[in-house]
Amino acid sequence: MPASCKICGSTNLDLKHNRIRDGAKEVDCNVWRCIDCEIVFLDMDIDEHQLLDYYKDGHFRDSYLPDIKDAESKKAEKFYSLKQPLQESRLNSLRDLFKEDMEVLDVGCATAGFLNLLKDLVGRVKGIELYRPHVEYARENLGLDVEMKNINDIAEEKFDVICTFQVMEHVAKPVYFLSQIYKRLKDNGLLIIEVPNIDDPLISLYDVTPYKDFYFMKPHLFYYSETSIASLLKKIGFNSVQFRSFQHYGLMNHLCWSLTGETSTATKVGGGGMSFPSKYSDSPALEAIMPFFEETNKKYKTMLEEQRKTDTLLVIARK
Incomplete structure (x- = not known):
């Protein structure tokens, strides 16, 4: 059992599950929930340098479903086309937040499918991504401003909106990550985060144990609820936090x-x-x-x- 919560330091922890997915196999690993701040996290030691290489080299793809892994590992354009219906739904859910004079940064943009849809609706788009084939695809095929960098590697230019979709769950130090984003937002700027919801109905309503074995996985270090992520964002200094529920799976x-x-x-x-x-x-x-x-x-x-x-x-x- 870990000594304390990785976010708030509380020792008031509850065991959420004891198995995770690591590629095609399931392995023993405790998943803890902090009763005080509601954050859920994997009980594993994390080497930040190894974690960075894990994403730069594309090894994290081995932890996903075979058909998704195959689409990602073969060609970036396959990944792009596979994900575009989801990107369109994502933009439809958020379209009202964007204005034509805005400068937008997408952190962990993959093949920049969201930015490609957004580029004609705002003033400027920029993306950062760690996986080189995706960066090259976005730059060479879409003509977008995408760099192979981490958030703390880019100059502290200011943006009206910063987006990060399905990234926060992979981040080893969420407080530091969010503080770096906060520095790069203009006053009154917006941060848009999309993460898996720990209140997923297959867990919170139907309590499907095989799904839990599948849901908790090695690349996902933290799992968020509305309460836990709101607490984290307010700790960083954000003035207001709102939520929009989105159900992907049918x-x-x-x-x-x-x-x-x-x-x-x-x-x-x-x-x-x-x-x-x-x-x-x-x-x-x-x-x-x-x-x-x-x-x-x-x-x-x-x-x-x-x-x-x-x-x-x-x-x-x-x-």
């Missing part, structure tokens, strides 16, 4: 996990819709039934968002 994904203890092949990458095996794709009966499934799926995701029991947290913090 009803079929949840049914598969709840009934079989694993995801279906159809939902591994996309996840959000109602998909069936391709051998049924030309069925007139299925074509007639699909509108019902699609409408049900839409209502299900909306209800989870209304109850704030979603797989994804969108956080908007103002300096």
Whole structure:
């Protein structure tokens, strides 16, 4: 058991789970929840230099699903096309926050799919990313200003908005990371964070043990709730913190996990819709039934968002 919480220092800890995913295998590792600040974290020692190399060299891809790993490791353009539907949904959820004169930085931008959608809506976009093939793709194929740097490596120029999508859970020192972002925000600037939600319905509502074995993974060092991330941001100095719930995975994904203890092949990458095996794709009966499934799926995701029991947290913090 760790001596104390890695964020607030409290010794008031509760065991959340005892298994994590490391590539294709499951390994023993305690997952602790701080009762005082609600942060959830892996009980493992972290070498920051090794962690940096882990991302620069692309080794973290081994911890994801085989088809996602394959798409990432072969060609950056495959990763880009795979993720664009998600980037479009992300922008639709946040579009109202951007104005045409804004300067925007995306920290951990991958192939810069979000910035490519955003570039014509704002004054300037810039990205930083540690994985070289993604940096090169964004620069050479999209013509975007993307550098292979960490947040503390870039000059302290100021931005109106800084985004970081699915990055915070990988960061070994969240307080330092957020303080570096804070320095690079203009007064009244916005920080937009997207992270996996520890109140994911498969954990908080359905308590699916095989999903927990899958959900907690070696690259994800910290897990956040609305309470824990708001506390962290206010500790840094942000004046206001708001949330927008977003449910990515759909009803079929949840049914598969709840009934079989694993995801279906159809939902591994996309996840959000109602998909069936391709051998049924030309069925007139299925074509007639699909509108019902699609409408049900839409209502299900909306209800989870209304109850704030979603797989994804969108956080908007103002300096």
